[in-house]
Amino acid sequence: MFKLFISTAALIWVALASPLKETCTVTTYDGVSDAVSSCSSIVIRGITVPANKTLTLNLTTGATLTFEGTITFTHSNWKGPLVLVSGSNVTVTGASGSVLDGLGAQYWDGLGDNGVTKPKFFRIRTTGGSLFENINLLNCPVQCVSINRANNTVLNKWTIDVSAGDSAGGKNTDGFDVSSSSNIIVQNTEVKNQDDCVALNQGSNMLFKNLTCSGGHGLSLSVGQSSSNGSANTLTNVTFTDSIVLNSRNGIHVKTHTDAGTGSIDLITYKNIQLSGITHYAVNVQQDYKNGKSTKTPTSNIPITNLLLQNITGSMSGGSNSMPVYILCGSEGCSNWAWSTVSISNGTKSNSCNFTPSGFSC
Incomplete structure (x- = not known):
């Protein structure tokens, strides 16, 4: 009788060598984590993110991600961010007609950072030639995009529309805040806001x-x-x-x-x-x-x-x-x-x- 012995190291190597799935389409928040870790191409379609949860997108190197439909974020008075994207050489795009809706009117009180606690919207921590394109943000509760600890990243063709806050108490709704980052390009973009x-x-x-x-x-x-x-x-x-x-x-x-x-x-x-x-x-x-x-x-x-x-x-x-x-x-x-x-x-x-x-x- 022959016995087959596989070392722990070999099992780890086999697991690491397993290829990523080519494309995964996610239609619920609960499916995001598995898709991000196991797929090289991800579509997030029309999901609602629960209260007090960040849509965390720690993408594998070279991955692509596409937003489709309307992505919404359940109201809650917390600091956020509502979205966090990290990874190297990743591509994040918005399909035609897609929007990430921060439901800002449920937070605005005319006081911005000094009023009720409001979540920051979209945080970027990418490197290695990453690209964000055709992203549409609507009604940020407070600051819209934070580019923090990022490098070699391009943002192209964004639309940030917080114009509803002009008459409804929007404040401190910065379009793009950049800190601790280098080699950043933001281009071909429109921002309507109150800061x-x-x-x-x-x-x-x-x-x-x-x-x-x-x-x-x-x-x-x-x-x-x-x-x-x-x-x-x-x-x-x-x-x-x-x-x-x-x-x-x-x-x-x-x-x-x-x-x-x-x-x-x-x-x-x-x-x-x-x-x-x-x-x-x-x-x-x-x-x-x-x-x-x-x-x-x-x-x-x-x-x-x-x-x-x-x-x-x-x-x-x-x-x-x-x-x-x-x-x-x-x-x-x-x-x-x-x-x-x-x-x-x-x-x-x-x-x-x-x-x-x-x-x-x-």
């Missing part, structure tokens, strides 16, 4: 191209919110180009925080930005934020160097608070700025600058 269209906190090598932003606070940098020093508060080599900002509080907003140690902002370019209906500042640079608010007392703890503005044109709303350009720098906080063709009409207040960029007359 920053884009807000960058920390990272390097980013491109934002062909954006249309409406109803919010514009294309923003907000650096220095980390309690630690150095790289946690560093942002470098970022370009915004060929974009439109409409009916928003600010067009371009760069702010640093005085209460979170040191850091730096360097090599930032805004190019070919068209503005219309800006209510407060077309271009606003402030080094005076503390506890999330302007103090009118700027510091130089996070210097802003090599800020390039080229072909920034358009008009203010003509309202009583409209000022085309406002610059408030610390005594040694701003240097090597080059601006050309910064031309904004219809402001009711004159420009205010305590630092004057090369090529611009304040």
Whole structure:
């Protein structure tokens, strides 16, 4: 009689060598976990995510995932996120007509982060040449997309529509928040919301191209919110180009925080930005934020160097608070700025600058 002995190591190898299924279609939340771990191509169709649950999509390397129909998220007052996607060299797409609906109206109270607890919507932690395309987010409860600890990732053809919150109490509904990330591209995208269209906190090598932003606070940098020093508060080599900002509080907003140690902002370019209906500042640079608010007392703890503005044109709303350009720098906080063709009409207040960029007359 012969006996067959298979070692534990061999069993592990056989399990690891088992091929992934080619395509899995998921129509209930309970089926997501198995599909994500065992399939190379996943379709998530019309599911409802239970309360207090994240739609966790830890995709295998090279996997593809497609959203179909309407994905909804049961109301609950918690921090979220409602969706978390991670993986390397993954592709996430939305089929025609698909939407991820955050049911924001069930949360909005006009208080944003300071009201009832609201979940952040869509968090991205991908690497290795990942692509997100044709994603449609509707009615974010609070911040819409968080790109955090991501690298080498492209977002193309997104639609973020929180316009219903304009009259229903939407607040702090940032379009894209980016932190601790590098080599990021966001392009060919539309955002309608009540806060920053884009807000960058920390990272390097980013491109934002062909954006249309409406109803919010514009294309923003907000650096220095980390309690630690150095790289946690560093942002470098970022370009915004060929974009439109409409009916928003600010067009371009760069702010640093005085209460979170040191850091730096360097090599930032805004190019070919068209503005219309800006209510407060077309271009606003402030080094005076503390506890999330302007103090009118700027510091130089996070210097802003090599800020390039080229072909920034358009008009203010003509309202009583409209000022085309406002610059408030610390005594040694701003240097090597080059601006050309910064031309904004219809402001009711004159420009205010305590630092004057090369090529611009304040």
